Amino acid sequence: xxxxxxxxxxxxxxxxxxxxxxxxxxxxxxxxxxxxxxxxxxxxxxxxxxxxxxxxxxxxxxxxxxxxxxxxxxxxxxxxxxxxxxxxxxxxxxxxxxxxxxxxxxxxxxxxxxxxxxxxxxxxxxxxxxxxxxxxxxxxxxxxxxxxxxxxxxxxxxxxxxxxxxxxxxxxxxxxxxxxxxxxxxxxxxxxxxxxxxxxxxxxxxxxxxxxxxxxxxxxxxxxxxxxxxxxxxxxxxxx
Amino acid sequence: xxxxxxxxxxxxxxxxxxxxxxxxxxxxxxxxxxxxxxxxxxxxxxxxxxxxxxxxxxxxxxxxxxxxxxxxxxxxxxxxxxxxxxxxxxxxxxxxxxxxxxxxxxxxxxxxxxxxxxxxxxxxxxxxxxxxxxxxxxxxxxxxxxxxxxxxxxxxxxxxxxxxxxxxxxxxxxxxxxxxxxxxxxxxxxxxxxxxxxxxxxxxxxxxxxxxxxxxxxxx
Ligand SMILES: Nc1ncnc2c1ncn2[C@@H]1O[C@H](COP(=O)(O)OP(=O)(O)OP(=O)(O)O)[C@@H](O)[C@H]1O
Ligand SMILES: [Mg+2]
Numbered sequence: 001x002x003x004x005x006x007x008x009x010x011x012x013x014x015x016x017x018x019x020x021x022x023x024x025x026x027x028x029x030x031x032x033x034x035x036x037x038x039x040x041x042x043x044x045x046x047x048x049x050x051x052x053x054x055x056x057x058x059x060x061x062x063x064x065x066x067x068x069x070x071x072x073x074x075x076x077x078x079x080x081x082x083x084x085x086x087x088x089x090x091x092x093x094x095x096x097x098x099x100x101x102x103x104x105x106x107x108x109x110x111x112x113x114x115x116x117x118x119x120x121x122x123x124x125x126x127x128x129x130x131x132x133x134x135x136x137x138x139x140x141x142x143x144x145x146x147x148x149x150x151x152x153x154x155x156x157x158x159x160x161x162x163x164x165x166x167x168x169x170x171x172x173x174x175x176x177x178x179x180x181x182x183x184x185x186x187x188x189x190x191x192x193x194x195x196x197x198x199x200x201x202x203x204x205x206x207x208x209x210x211x212x213x214x215x216x217x218x219x220x221x222x223x224x225x226x227x228x229x230x231x232x233x234x235x236x237x238x239x240x
Numbered sequence: 241x242x243x244x245x246x247x248x249x250x251x252x253x254x255x256x257x258x259x260x261x262x263x264x265x266x267x268x269x270x271x272x273x274x275x276x277x278x279x280x281x282x283x284x285x286x287x288x289x290x291x292x293x294x295x296x297x298x299x300x301x302x303x304x305x306x307x308x309x310x311x312x313x314x315x316x317x318x319x320x321x322x323x324x325x326x327x328x329x330x331x332x333x334x335x336x337x338x339x340x341x342x343x344x345x346x347x348x349x350x351x352x353x354x355x356x357x358x359x360x361x362x363x364x365x366x367x368x369x370x371x372x373x374x375x376x377x378x379x380x381x382x383x384x385x386x387x388x389x390x391x392x393x394x395x396x397x398x399x400x401x402x403x404x405x406x407x408x409x410x411x412x413x414x415x416x417x418x419x420x421x422x423x424x425x426x427x428x429x430x431x432x433x434x435x436x437x438x439x440x441x442x443x444x445x446x447x448x449x450x451x452x453x454x455x456x457x458x459x460x
Binding site for chain 2: 048050073074076077079080081083085087088089091101104105146149153
């Protein structure tokens, strides 16, 4: 379970998150939507401490991220992250991208790490690309590798920051399918996305953010069909 | 005909100049090697979060880059007397030190620039997987940054090679100094200097060509 308690985040004098409260339960798929600059990425990045938390708390299975005694590297192995721009390691092959962290962080042997990576590559449909370099892949393939790379640490949670926004439209489907499969297997996921179809079909809950706070949340049908908040209505009318 | 060429003042100067060229290469390679180590440390220092280390390294880079290497080598050779520092520095040592500290200042910037040029998402991807800052540097940032350092390092080699010619002022037996010694005896100034320049070019032009190829191949 991820508990977010009165989370504030400022960059310098600018407050980007102004008191976020939310709880993400096991096996839940939560989609975060909202206009550009509303703090969606920042919120996600606070959940694995890629951004320092200014005040408030984030608890992951009860462990407080803001507690200096928390072993953040260990905690991050439980929280996988997928980025908009993939961030694959260009100097490593697909297989090496996936096995690096298991070998260096979990101290697996090459053999063990490979035994973890191969089924994951199969799962994302890229078994034949193990020895390819990221540069030779399409955007959709890159993102599927990035998902496999995160899954190789066997995380309990997966964070997705607009995983399909940088993709050509015809490649979006293959990535969403992988994410849907993952959700069906019971992965707990927080997904920042503009894919309303995905949010409706896969999401258990939708959070609408604007100006650094959660303006509205609820099950996707409710938020999309009958939004209560004026800002939500305005936002949805623009994108739907 | 062949004899005329072999006996020409151009060819005659070569044995002397080759002696000088060996010295030139020795100073350049030793200086760059040490400069790479020092420059790497200073470059890391400039990237350090410790403000004091960062400050010292910044001052070092600015002082060295802001003063002429000729002044530096005179300072090291004549300025740092035995009375002052308790040991005497010979001309060759002074030359190598001068190239080292000079190259280090520029290499520090090369290192810093290359590390900075790696997209911030690379570090974030590494950290999000649970790698420590050190591991992220070692396995993700450095290998990519190092590739980007190769072309400017090659460039620095060419610059340092040419800088060694300044050390004729402290009578280091590098190639230009040997050329001067030679034409002072033979008075074949033009021919000798032509050969000196050709010897520099024989090294610098292929280096530039290789660098350009490498740059294209590394796609940096
Ligand atoms: N490192 C940073 N330093 C300063 N300001 C930042 C930084 N990162 C984000 N911001 C600012 O914080 C605000 C929220 O950014 P964030 O990236 O979280 O928005 P977002 O909702 O993800 O937007 P988008 O849909 O465009 O991705 C923006 O105004 C942004 O300019
Ligand atoms: Mg964003």
